[in-house]
Amino acid sequence: KNEVEQSPQNLTAQEGEFITINCSYSVGISALHWLQQHPGGGIVSLFMLSSGKKKHGRLIATINIQEKHSSLHITASHPRDSAVYICAVRFPQETSGSRLTFGEGTQLTVNP
């Protein structure tokens, strides 16, 4: 069964802290997405990666294909980073590249 697991489910941090959110998946994938969703809002795509590491501002995403694991890091966290972060993957067994399997999300709260 194709599964995606995220941890932690909830994370509270103080402003300025370094944050890590983890995503593990059960079988090899074609691509992995990190998404951000603010309360009551739409979803913003942060990264899409299939290998290595990507950086955008204070956000860094890494993926280890052998270990079937990805991490999203936020450096110098800020209250505006408070949101739900969702990992979503494409499994190559899927007949359509459009089908994403989502993790349950990580609720991040950054306190000032």
Place this chain on the structure above:
Amino acid sequence: DTEVTQTPKHLVMGMTNKKSLKCEQHMGHRAMYWYKQKAKKPPELMFVYSYEKLSINESVPSRFSPECPNSSLLNLHLHALQPEDSALYLCASSQDAAGWYNEQFFGPGTRLTVL
């Protein structure tokens, strides 16, 4: 323009009403998606249109009827909904539906409440 827009932002409807949700993108994307998201849950795929043709229907009840009048527009027609259909409805688009590395761009969603 790298935006997916959705209207309305909020919709309240009775179980006998007929309403429509609209989604628009001008990125030249040829795949468009409808997702349903309940509170504190990840999105669930409902429909995928590829080149204006319905390519995936995730066994969605017929009270939800999608329509893709052209490559930029996607509608979701609602009729005789149930209170459990209350959710955030998200639209997304991508360059096409077949490519494994196509990024999906999401709209802000329509918050639907069925009374």
